[in-house]
Amino acid sequence: MPFKTAITRAARAMREDLRLHVVAISSLTVAFLCLAAAIFAVTNLSSVAESWARQGRMSVYLVEGASPEDVAQLRLLLDGLPEVREVEHVTSREARAELAREAGEAELGRLPADLFPASLEVTLAGGTSAARTAAIAERVRRVRAVEAVETYEAWFGRLEALVATGRVVALVLAGLVLLCVLFVVANTIRLAISGRRDEIEVLKLCGASNGFVRGPFIVEGAVQGILSSGIAVGLLLAAFLALRGDVDATIAALAGVRAAFIHPTIAVLLVVGGGLVGAAGSALSLRRYLGV
Amino acid sequence: MAGNGKVVRPFAFFRAGNQAHANPNQRPILVLEDVYKFFRPDVPTLRGVNLTVERGEFVFVTGPSGAGKSTLLSLIYRAQTVDEGRILFCGRDIARLTAASIPYLRRNLGVVFQDFKIIGHWTVFENVAVALEILSMPRRLVRARVSEALERVGLAGRGGELTSGLSGGEQQRVAVARAIVAEPALILADEPTGNLDPTLALDILTLFEEINDTGTTVLFATHDHSLLEARAHRIVYIDDGRAIEARKGLGAWADRRTA
Numbered sequence: 001m002p003f004k005t006a007i008t009r010a011a012r013a014m015r016e017d018l019r020l021h022v023v024a025i026s027s028l029t030v031a032f033l034c035l036a037a038a039i040f041a042v043t044n045l046s047s048v049a050e051s052w053a054r055q056g057r058m059s060v061y062l063v064e065g066a067s068p069e070d071v072a073q074l075r076l077l078l079d080g081l082p083e084v085r086e087v088e089h090v091t092s093r094e095a096r097a098e099l100a101r102e103a104g105e106a107e108l109g110r111l112p113a114d115l116f117p118a119s120l121e122v123t124l125a126g127g128t129s130a131a132r133t134a135a136i137a138e139r140v141r142r143v144r145a146v147e148a149v150e151t152y153e154a155w156f157g158r159l160e161a162l163v164a165t166g167r168v169v170a171l172v173l174a175g176l177v178l179l180c181v182l183f184v185v186a187n188t189i190r191l192a193i194s195g196r197r198d199e200i201e202v203l204k205l206c207g208a209s210n211g212f213v214r215g216p217f218i219v220e221g222a223v224q225g226i227l228s229s230g231i232a233v234g235l236l237l238a239a240f241l242a243l244r245g246d247v248d249a250t251i252a253a254l255a256g257v258r259a260a261f262i263h264p265t266i267a268v269l270l271v272v273g274g275g276l277v278g279a280a281g282s283a284l285s286l287r288r289y290l291g292v
Numbered sequence: 293m294a295g296n297g298k299v300v301r302p303f304a305f306f307r308a309g310n311q312a313h314a315n316p317n318q319r320p321i322l323v324l325e326d327v328y329k330f331f332r333p334d335v336p337t338l339r340g341v342n343l344t345v346e347r348g349e350f351v352f353v354t355g356p357s358g359a360g361k362s363t364l365l366s367l368i369y370r371a372q373t374v375d376e377g378r379i380l381f382c383g384r385d386i387a388r389l390t391a392a393s394i395p396y397l398r399r400n401l402g403v404v405f406q407d408f409k410i411i412g413h414w415t416v417f418e419n420v421a422v423a424l425e426i427l428s429m430p431r432r433l434v435r436a437r438v439s440e441a442l443e444r445v446g447l448a449g450r451g452g453e454l455t456s457g458l459s460g461g462e463q464q465r466v467a468v469a470r471a472i473v474a475e476p477a478l479i480l481a482d483e484p485t486g487n488l489d490p491t492l493a494l495d496i497l498t499l500f501e502e503i504n505d506t507g508t509t510v511l512f513a514t515h516d517h518s519l520l521e522a523r524a525h526r527i528v529y530i531d532d533g534r535a536i537e538a539r540k541g542l543g544a545w546a547d548r549r550t551a
């Protein structure tokens with residue numbers, strides 16, 4: 001019952017002082033949008049990294065005009081290795097066609113096929129270590145028909161580093177957003193308190209408990225946090241759905257995974273966390289300016 | 293939060309009404325024993341106030357401006373804390389209540405001020421209902437009790453109006469309705485007529501007397517001599533930080549009834 005009246009009184013207070021709350025909620029929405037976007041980026045980067053890690057790959061480029069016997073022998077060698085799961089022969093022609101398709105540029109298809117080296121695309125078993133991959137590459141490199149071997153190690157390392165950085169950035173952002181929410185809510189509630197000094201005085205004279213006086217302010221802080229984080233997640237989702245068509249094709253072509261939205265659990269945590277931090281910001285202000 | 297849905301009234305049995313009549317020998321509602329209040333270390337505003345108020349009495353508290361009338365009342369509703377002495381309200385020492393207990397004391401008091409202290413952008417109903425809402429009283433009961441209180445102060449049917457649109461006298465009636473709606477045993481009025489012209493002042497005084505007639509004890513602080521002269525109530529004069537009995541009143545409501 002006291003909780004219900006706190007909500008009723010908070011709703012009324014927010015209606016009466018709409019501008020104050022709208023300003024606070026819009027600035028908090030921007031903060032949450034930054035955080036949600038960072039989480040979105042990290043989510044997708046790490047799913048790319050994961051998919052790369054799951055299927056180790058190696059491209060064995062063949063020397064120009066390698067004889068079919070040499071290629072067959074190389075295939076035999078590769079198939080004999082326990083880590084090798086699949087070997088696919090991509091001819092120059094196929095390589096050209098694939099690039100043209102992925103890039104969506106028909107022009108590329110008119111270039112001479114021998115500009116594109118033929119290769120054996122090797123899929124390694126999941127969990128093959130980087131050292132083992134390097135050893136295999138070294139051994140293959142010595143074969144006569146092989147021009148070069150690409151293990152994508154450097155790319156993978158860079159991606160891993162990017163994901164790690166992304167995680168740190170998201171964490172730092174989360175910390176900043178937490179401070180920002182505390183600060184903005186505490187300030188908004190400070191203004192709300194000073195605008196409602198008379199009401200607070202009357203409540204206390206009538207014998208309202210501290211909890212009764214605090215209730216609506218806490219609800220107002222929580223609502224600010226919940227609304228702003230909820231709106232931010234909603235905006236990001238809308239943007240994601242609107243752009244998914246374009247983004248998906250690019251990411252799928254480059255990284256072999258589909259773009260994914262923030263995990264629902266994280267979205268819910270963001271909103272619940274927003275509410276809790278908002279309530280905490282309000283409590284800070286009440287303590288400081290009301291002594292209750 | 294207060295109450296878990298129940299009405300919290302630790303002093304519930306001290307409410308106004310028939311008990312005083314049923315048992316006229318019970319202890320006084322308010323006793324001040326040797327009360328000191330210092331705002332500055334060397335100059336006490338109140339120095340050894342002794343005062344006993346019987347259940348159902350109407351008492352004028354008077355004295356020049358700055359004598360300490362407001363201070364005296366604020367010690368009773370615990371906006372201020374005594375430095376020495378005791379204040380017994382219904383037999384309990386309220387002088388050193390913990391902060392958490394103060395709300396429960398105030399639920400058994402009605403306080404009315406010179407500046408009304410009502411919320412202009414609330415309706416008349418909302419201003420009065422607030423005193424019951426803090427008790428988590430069910431909505432229907434609140435509505436019934438508020439309209440009854442508004443009727444008692446002469447504002448029947450005006451609950452929907454915004455208080456900012458009312459005249460001064462009407463605003464003070466709203467404040468009185470708020471003070472009585474929870475049926476407190478004791479009403480403290482601090483210069484409630486100070487902002488009103490003389491005829492309105494008499495109307496408000498009469499209103500408090502009507503409330504007193506139903507058994508509620510009233511402490512009415514005023515420095516307005518015309519009010520003191522207009523009525524024969526007991527007068528306590530605050531002078532040099534002490535309470536002096538300046539006029540004996542007609543006695544407590546219970547005594548008047550039984551007499």
Ligand SMILES: Nc1ncnc2c1ncn2[C@@H]1O[C@H](COP(=O)(O)OP(=O)(O)O)[C@@H](O)[C@H]1O
Nearest residue numbers: 331332337355356357358359360361362363364
């Ligand atoms: N909160 C306070 N802080 C300091 N001094 C106060 C405070 N309240 C009252 N006083 C002083 O106590 C004295 C009595 O004030 P008050 O009780 O308001 O008198 P009255 O109501 O009789 O006019 C005055 O000298 C006033 O300055």
Ligand SMILES: [Mg+2]
Nearest residue numbers: 361362363483
């Ligand atoms: Mg005064």
